[in-house]
Amino acid sequence: MSSIAKAPWQVAFSACSAIVAGIAYASNALIQIAYSGDFAAIDPRLREYHAVSGLESASSVDVHEWMALATSVFAVVAAVFILLGILLWQGALRPGVRLTLTITALIAFIGSFIPLLSEGTASAIQEDTVLFMIMVQGAALVGALLLWSRPVKGWIAEPVS
Secondary structure (H helix, E strand, O other): OOOHHHOOHHHHHHHHHHHHHHHHHHHHHHHHHHHHHOHHHOOOOHHHHHOOOOOOOOOHHHHHHHHHHHHHHHHHHHHHHHHHHHHHHHOOOHHHHHHHHHHHHHHHHHHOOHHHHOOOOOOOOOHHHHHHHHHHHHHHHHHHHHOOOHHHHHHHHOOOO
16 A cells, blocks of 8 residues: 555645645746747847846846746756655655655745735736745645644654555
8 A cells, every 4th residue: 555545635735735836836947948048039028127126237148047047946946846745645754855845835935925026017027927826835835834733743653664
């Protein structure tokens, strides 16, 4: 019998929400690749990128480098969330996965609000995308916090078979 079949429902919810959060970050990485790959399209939208904090006086080359860095960051965070979800689903390294997922989900949830703090009317980051990520990260955080409930603590303490 698999580890997830013997686990409380909170574990399945947490594993699924972590994998979904990872998929959301992976899609953001792919979007950044698409935007940065179209280098000629950066110049007409440069004014929108100037509304993003830290890019107020950036050239198109600076924006392209920023997009490349964002792609790398989104890809790494996606890999971490997906890996933690899979490890949780398999029941491997239970205490470490629980702690790491909780910390990662908390940081990602707080970080989801950063684009809303940028000043200016025109923003390169659409508000509906930000709200979607807040909802996904909120579900991942709730899932991670559910791992600290009493039934899950008993499952975490069980030996891995």
